[in-house]
Amino acid sequence: MPPSVKHDYPSAADETLVQWAQTGDTEAFEELVHRHRDKIYARALMMMRNEDQALEFSQEAWVKAWQRLVQFQGDSSFATWVTRIVINLCLDQLRRQKRVRTESIEAMDEESGGVERQLPAPEVNPTAGLEQDELRRRIDEALGKLTDAHRTVVVLHEFEGLEYKEIAKRVGISIGTVMSRLFYARRRLAFLLQSLKRERSE
């Protein structure tokens, strides 16, 4: 259904664009895609660590967002809503992909309580003196070294702000497992960030 009035899409707020898009205005939806595409792609990339998959799932998320647009009630921001869609797509894929070997080893570490023995406490300020972009890059590198299972809980907790209970539900694990994975992942990230800092300064 073409809009009868030409709208000023770039200047419109997300809420307005959503309303227009809900009436079938694809130009309004395209503006929303343009505004938030990097964020959605970034989230998919963080979870999948694969550019092709991130591209695929981010586009799929937008398609689903269009299909479900009438469901969007404004309980969260539009970007958050689409982010949740892409996260679920990634979670489904990660469940399908089985990277057993790496995960088993880390799972054993987690379960045997080896966390404390093997990893130092996070340094109070492990990244002092680093530029912002460099810091982001190192965090990204460190996230890439986590297993899918550990990275997933970090993404959902630290970047999506979900509570343990919500993470447990989405991932299909117990709250106890969320807690132990998160703890292990945090300790490992701290260790990796310290290691990366030492490498760079050598």
Add this chain to the structure above:
Amino acid sequence: MKNNESLLDLQAYVDGELPEDRRREVEALLPADADARELVEGLRRLSGLLRTHEPAAVVPASREFYWSQIRRRIEAESVESPTAPATAAALGWLRWLIPALGVATVVVVVSMRSPSSELALAGGGGDVTLADVSSTVFRSESDGVTVHWIQ
């Protein structure tokens, strides 16, 4: 505090996930436990670091190309746009509404513009929805099916 459970409690304390009574217990113990304090501080710093330095990424495609891929998939997967169901001859449009049935206006559009649509709001078939949570009712006479979708 050295055992695993204690460590996870400290983490939960940092994350605001401890029940109130346990939170008070942990708070009371912290002044006397330097290791625990160090861990709490370290976890807080790390969380702060992650949240303020979220890795960014840029879609490796032009705006036009990226959108064209999305649009092509939308068109391939639908007969009609999801918010213009009234012109659909077939009932395939329903795929895009359900479970999007929280929007009463869409349903009203259906009933107003497609009075002859087979699957429409339940009317005089004697089907009545009483009380309780809100729902939307769809009915197809020819299919012999009535659906009450709970919101």
Add this chain to the structure above:
Amino acid sequence: MTRLVSLRMGLIMIALLALCTPAGALAGDLKLRLELAWGTDGNAPEGKNLKELDAKGREKLRHFRWKNYWVVKSTPVVLDAKAIQKVALDRCQVDFKTTADGHVEVKLHSINEAKEAKLVKTLRHSHEALKRGEFLIIAGDDKDKWNDAWFVIIRADP
């Protein structure tokens, strides 16, 4: 002669009555099948041995977008005119009551972990329509799984 005719008329009437009201099926009795089905694009969860919804059920649900419909529980229900039938499914309960005006009143309750029932939906459907083979479905989004839905399917059981 009159007595014989009377007796024959009596016998004929009894026979006719028997035809109209078969044994065990008083007016208002209705045999139904109650099913709880899960709509998903995924496969059935491992270890749970869920069967796919039959072809007729899938036909009725063809307007919905899920690829698969797995039956979590299926149970026969015989309604009679007198009592309320309460039927337990997975984490929910459906109550059936035949009303005097030719309807079936259906109440869907959710059951929490403490086994407490909470009324979710009350509705009425034509007794005759159900008997004719119409499907009555109560459905909703699965709150735990983003993309899935649940369906409570009520239909005549042949």
